[in-house]
Amino acid sequence: MGKDSRLILDPLADNNPITIQVLGICSALAITAELEASIVMSISVLFVLGIGNVVISLMRNIIPSKIRIIVQLIVVATLVIIVDLVLKAFAYELSKTLSVFVGLIITNCIIMGRFEAFALGNGPWRSFLDGIGNALGYGVILIIVGFFRELLGSGTLLGFPVLGDPIEKTGLYAIGYENNGFMLLSPMALIVVGIIIWIQRTRNKALIED
Amino acid sequence: MGLKQNLHNFRQKNKDKKWLPAFSAIHTFLFLPNETTHNGTHIKAADDLKRTMNTVIMAMVPCLIFGMFNAGYQHHLAFGEITQATGGFFSAEFWTLDNFSVGFWKVIPLVIVSYVVGLAIEILFAIKNSHEVEEGYLVTGMLVPLIIPIDTPLWMLAVAVAFGVVIGKEVFGGTGMNILNPALTIRAFLFFAYPTWMSGDKVWVHGAVEQDQLIAAGKNVDAISGETILGSLAQNKGANYDIMDMFFGLIPGSVGETSTLLILLGGLFLIFAKIGSWRIMLSSVIGALVMGLIFNGVVAQEWITESSKFYGLMSTTFWQHLLIGGFAFGTVFMATDPVTAAQTNKGKWIYGFLVGFISIMIRVFNPAYPEGVMLAILLMNVFAPTIDHYVVQGNVKKRMKRVKAKVA
Numbered sequence A: 001m002g003k004d005s006r007l008i009l010d011p012l013a014d015n016n017p018i019t020i021q022v023l024g025i026c027s028a029l030a031i032t033a034e035l036e037a038s039i040v041m042s043i044s045v046l047f048v049l050g051i052g053n054v055v056i057s058l059m060r061n062i063i064p065s066k067i068r069i070i071v072q073l074i075v076v077a078t079l080v081i082i083v084d085l086v087l088k089a090f091a092y093e094l095s096k097t098l099s100v101f102v103g104l105i106i107t108n109c110i111i112m113g114r115f116e117a118f119a120l121g122n123g124p125w126r127s128f129l130d131g132i133g134n135a136l137g138y139g140v141i142l143i144i145v146g147f148f149r150e151l152l153g154s155g156t157l158l159g160f161p162v163l164g165d166p167i168e169k170t171g172l173y174a175i176g177y178e179n180n181g182f183m184l185l186s187p188m189a190l191i192v193v194g195i196i197i198w199i200q201r202t203r204n205k206a207l208i209e210d
Numbered sequence B: 001m002g003l004k005q006n007l008h009n010f011r012q013k014n015k016d017k018k019w020l021p022a023f024s025a026i027h028t029f030l031f032l033p034n035e036t037t038h039n040g041t042h043i044k045a046a047d048d049l050k051r052t053m054n055t056v057i058m059a060m061v062p063c064l065i066f067g068m069f070n071a072g073y074q075h076h077l078a079f080g081e082i083t084q085a086t087g088g089f090f091s092a093e094f095w096t097l098d099n100f101s102v103g104f105w106k107v108i109p110l111v112i113v114s115y116v117v118g119l120a121i122e123i124l125f126a127i128k129n130s131h132e133v134e135e136g137y138l139v140t141g142m143l144v145p146l147i148i149p150i151d152t153p154l155w156m157l158a159v160a161v162a163f164g165v166v167i168g169k170e171v172f173g174g175t176g177m178n179i180l181n182p183a184l185t186i187r188a189f190l191f192f193a194y195p196t197w198m199s200g201d202k203v204w205v206h207g208a209v210e211q212d213q214l215i216a217a218g219k220n221v222d223a224i225s226g227e228t229i230l231g232s233l234a235q236n237k238g239a240n241y242d243i244m245d246m247f248f249g250l251i252p253g254s255v256g257e258t259s260t261l262l263i264l265l266g267g268l269f270l271i272f273a274k275i276g277s278w279r280i281m282l283s284s285v286i287g288a289l290v291m292g293l294i295f296n297g298v299v300a301q302e303w304i305t306e307s308s309k310f311y312g313l314m315s316t317t318f319w320q321h322l323l324i325g326g327f328a329f330g331t332v333f334m335a336t337d338p339v340t341a342a343q344t345n346k347g348k349w350i351y352g353f354l355v356g357f358i359s360i361m362i363r364v365f366n367p368a369y370p371e372g373v374m375l376a377i378l379l380m381n382v383f384a385p386t387i388d389h390y391v392v393q394g395n396v397k398k399r400m401k402r403v404k405a406k407v408a
Helices: A002-012 A025-030 A035-059 A065-090 A092-098 A100-107 A109-117 A124-154 A171-175 A186-203 B003-013 B020-030 B049-078 B097-128 B137-146 B154-168 B182-193 B208-216 B229-234 B243-248 B260-272 B278-300 B318-322 B327-334 B345-365 B373-407
Strands: none
Touching (some): A025 A124, A025 A186, A035 A092, A035 A109, A065 A100, B003 B020, B049 B097, B049 B137, B049 B260, B049 B327, B097 B137, B137 B327, B260 B278, B278 B318, B278 B327, B278 B345, B318 B327, B327 B345, B345 B373
16 A cells, blocks of 8 residues: 555655656646636546546557557547536636647646556556546646735635735735736746745755756 | 954854854955965956946946936926926036935835845845855846836835846856846836836826826826836827937936936946946947837838837937937946856847847837837847857857868
């Protein structure tokens, strides 16, 4: 069990797909301006990676290695389309915010990377744990970035005005505070991710490469 | 035993304390430490980092003093308390104590906040990494208040300085290792984070924003407009000041960048002291003139008409671009930053030319913001190492050919 739990815990910190492997950056920059979008994106990736890893793992002995990339693509595309349709049916506004980035989960390097590196060589249960772990590691960073960008950029969290009303000038805004528009632009997401990487590597020197 | 010896002893006694870098930073600022060698042959150079920094600050002081007078003058003028100084720069109507005191009490807090926040972060990082405090922030701290609007809220400035020093400099390894000019990083942060405080026709005159808020609250007061020349040109309204005012700097704008005359004097001083690169300054002016001439040509060919939204800025006589906006200040004090500019002589020509060229291009074409010097210098900061690389490689190739020719 000790070994299995590492499959979940490792990607959360010391082998995080975003901050250590630097994968999946594109969506981390694009959709983290709001916390809600970050959470939905994390859940979508959790679903795709968890199920996908199991499917690939079950088929690992019958996939001819020459066409394995195509098979992986079909699996991930099917799952992504399911996610996309579910979002469109039950959360239409949100699916508009996420727009093309749900479809682009297909190209998220984390997913193909886990298929290739793990699911093709491990049993379904361990693959499932690995998928969940990596998706959680991805989601944690997305949610941290989304939290700070929405809080500092719009003064809200999940759409709820936590710092007061900027137009009515209540709460913090009454003493002259203003939202930081830079936080809503993509470069700031990169900088926030950079700061997380910086803090993580200062705390654990073993992670610093030359 | 004098004060000097006491301080030195104090330093020796606390040699392995964590906060020592903070002490020695201030100590060496006041005195030469006792650790210099006393015998043997040494090359003596007076211009260490601190002297260099002090020289640049001296070159900026006239701009700062003028900025204080001008801030008060623009404030009183906009509120109708005085009439336009007829003699311009040389009239006593401009250099009044009243003008100065208004500006002084607005500008000094900006300077203090800039220095206190910036130096506090530098000292913090020095203690954490246990190295000596480097003097890199001395110039940045003075540049920052000069390139922002007078009414910038102090807490915004503090946030921006913290961001600029940490993300612009310390993450790369501190003074001398930064890719971007820290002062411009601070300004760019302010501009993208709080655009309403950094552009428009209200922020350049002290009190105009406040007046606007009173109107919004339903008070019966006059709206104050302090349109900059660039802002006016960008809206095709023509230049709203004459050439003499532009040159001497009796115009609204960021605190210290309005007076082309004083910036010119500062630039000459830097060139004379061999600190600023005349190659960068000259080539940047050439670049700006070339781009200005191209735009004037476009207008002369009647490729665009007066209805075009670019007409106002494109039809500005090419050399007038040098007098308006932050071009002069950026060229003299920011583009020449020895850390972020190109290092090779040929590279400096290319770098400077592109700074000027792109400045005017962004100035004309950027719809959101009628000034391009900041963005142009930041962009060229990023490309400076590339320019140097190709200059060095070109030289290597040339010399290799020479060797081959000899062998053959």
